[in-house]
Amino acid sequence: MPPKLPRVLADLGAVSLFAFLYLRENKAKDAQIARLSREENLSNLKLRVSEKKVIPLSSLRGIAQLVICAGPASFITESFNRSEPFTEGLVERGVLVVPLATDGNVPSFEFEESEEAKDITAKRKGLWRLTPIYVTEWTNWLDEQKKLAGVTSDSPVRVGYPPWNAFVAQLPPVKGIWSGLLDGFDGRV
Template sequence: MRAEAEAPFRGLRLVLLGFFGASAGMGFLISVPQLIGALGGARSALPLDQVIQNMAIDAGAVSLFAFFFYRDWQQRAKQINRLKREEGLGALPIRLASGKTLRLEDLRGNARVVVAAGTPEQVSQALQEAEPLREELIRRGVIVVPLPLFKSEGEAEAAALPPLTSADQRWRVEPLRLQQWEEWFAEQLSFSPKAKQERGLFVGLRLDGRVRSSGSGSPPWRRYALELAPLEGEGKWTGFMDGFDGRV
C-alpha cells in the first residue's frame, strides 16, 4: 500500500511499457519475412529500403521501451527493499518515559524519530550536542532513541545510558531488545558500505516513518532545527507550501 501511495502510476507505466514494447517486438518479427521477400526479389515484396526503415523503427522502439521498463522495475525493487527496511525499523520495540511499551511505528504521525547509535560515549556526545537545541527540536516533534549498541575499547559489553525520567517524556525513549536493533543496523551497513560504524551512526525519520536522512557521526541537530517545520507554537506548519518534512 505504501509503495502504491508513493508511486501511484508506476504499475500503470509498467503495464503500458510492456504492452508497447511487445507491440513493437511483434512489428519487428513481422518485418523479418518481408525482409526475406525483398532480398529474394519476390513479386509482391515491399521495397527493401522501406522494410529496413520499418525494422529500424521497431527495433528502436523495443530498445526504448525496454530501457524505461527496466529502469522503472529497478526503481520499484529499490523502493520495496527500502520500505521493508523502514517497516523493520518501525517494528522495533521502545519504552516511553511513562513506562509504556510501544513499537517505533506507533510514533508515526506524532514524532520525528532520530536514532543515535554507537558506543556509550558517542551516544552521550550526540545527546550533549543536541541539548542546546532541545526545546527547538521538541517543538518540531523530534524524539531521540539513544542506542549504545557498540562496545567501547576495553569494555566487555556496551554500557547502558541513564534511565528515563519524567523530563524525557517528549524528548527521549528507551530502545528494548537491543539485539534486534543491532541486527537491523548490521543489515543497513551491508547496504551502505560508506557508513563508518566507528564514528557512530544515525537515522532520522519523517513523521510518516520514512527515512529522511542517515549516515555516520552524530545526527545533524542544527539542520533539523532549521529545516523542520514546528508542530506547535509560533511558526507551526499550516499547509503543504511549508517545508514540513523535507526530502527523503
Template sequence: MRSEAQAPFRTARMFVFGAFAANAALGLSIATLQAVTKALGAPSAPPLDQSLQNIGIDLGAALFFGYLYKKDAENREKQMARISREERLSALKCELSSGKVVSLFDLRGFSRVVIAAGDADYCNASIAAAEAVKDPLLERGVLVIPLVLGGAAESVDAPDDATDRRFRATPVYTDKWVKWIDEQKREAKVAAGKGVYVGLRMDGRVRSSGVGTPPWEKFAKELPPADKWGGFLDGFDGRVGVDT
C-alpha cells in the same frame, strides 16, 4: 498500497512502456521476416530497403521502451525493499520516560524519531550535541533513541532531568535494533565501527540518514513545529517529493 501512493503513475507507465516495447518487437519480427523473404527472391515481399528501414526503427523503439520499462521495474524493486525495511523498523519497540513500551509505529503522527547508533562515546556525543538545540527540537517533536552497539558493558549517560527524559527513549529488545542497523550499514557499505544516525518523519518514513553526529541544528531549522502541517503530501514533515 504505500508503493502505489508513493509512485502513483508507475503502474500506468510500465503498462504503456511494456505495450510499446511488445508492439515494436512484433513489428521487428515482421520486418525481419519480410527482409528475409525478399532476400530469398519472393516477388510479393516489400522492397528490401524499406524492410531494413523498418527493422532499424522497430529495433530502436523496442530497445528504448524496454529500457524505460526496466528502469521502472528496478525502481519499483528498490522502493519495495525500502518500504519493507521501514515496516520492520516500525515494529521495533522503545521505552518512554513514563515507562510505557511502544513500537515506533505507535509514535507515528506524534514524534520524529532520530536513532543514534554507535558505541557509547558516539551516543553520548550525539546526545550532548542535541542538548545545544534541545528546546527547538522538542518543539518539533524530535525523540532521540540512542542505541549502543558496543555490547552490554557500554551504556549511555542517564538523563539529567525530566526534560531530558521526555527528549529521549530507550530501545527495548536491543538485539532486534542492532540487527536492523547492521543490515542498513551493510547495504550502505558503512564500516562496522562507524556511528550512524537514522531520522524518521512523523509518518514513519526515513527522512535522512548518515555517518557521524546527527545534524541537529539542520533539523531544528528545517523541521516545522510539531503542531503544524505543511500541506497535502508533506508527511507532516516539510515538503517531500513523490517517487516517480
C-alpha cells in the same frame, strides 16, 4: 530486400527502447518496495517509553520526529551533551531520541538536579527517554541500512554527531495533539 531494412531497424529500436524503459521501471519499483520494507521493519521495532510501557515505533508515527542515535556508548553520551543547548527547540519540534549503543555499553546521561534547572531537566529527560527493546533486532535493522548505503558494518551510517541545530532550524514546531480540525472547540479562539 533493402526497403525492409529500415523497418526492421525501426522495430529493433522500438523493442530496445521498450526493454530499456521496462527494466528502468522495474528497477525503480524494486527500490520502492525495498524502501517500504525497510520502513515496515523499522516501524515494528519496540521501544520502552517508561518502566511499564513498551510500544512499537509505529505508534509514534505522526506524533514525534525520531532521531536514532547509534554508535558506541561514548558517542551517544557526547551526542546527549551536545544536544543540551538545543533542548527547548527540539522539544518544541516533537523530537525524541532513540539511543542505540552498538558496543553493548550503557550510555551515561547526567541530568542537573538543581531547583533552577528543574524545567529544562524534565524536558531533557523526555527528549532522551526512549530505550530500544530487543537490541539485536535494532542492530540487524541498522546493519541492513549500512548494507544498502554501501558502507561496512563496522563503520557509522553517518559520520559526526547529530546536527541538533539543523533539526531546530529545519523542523517546524508541532502543535498540540488536539489542534487543527478541532481548533475552537475548547472554548479558545
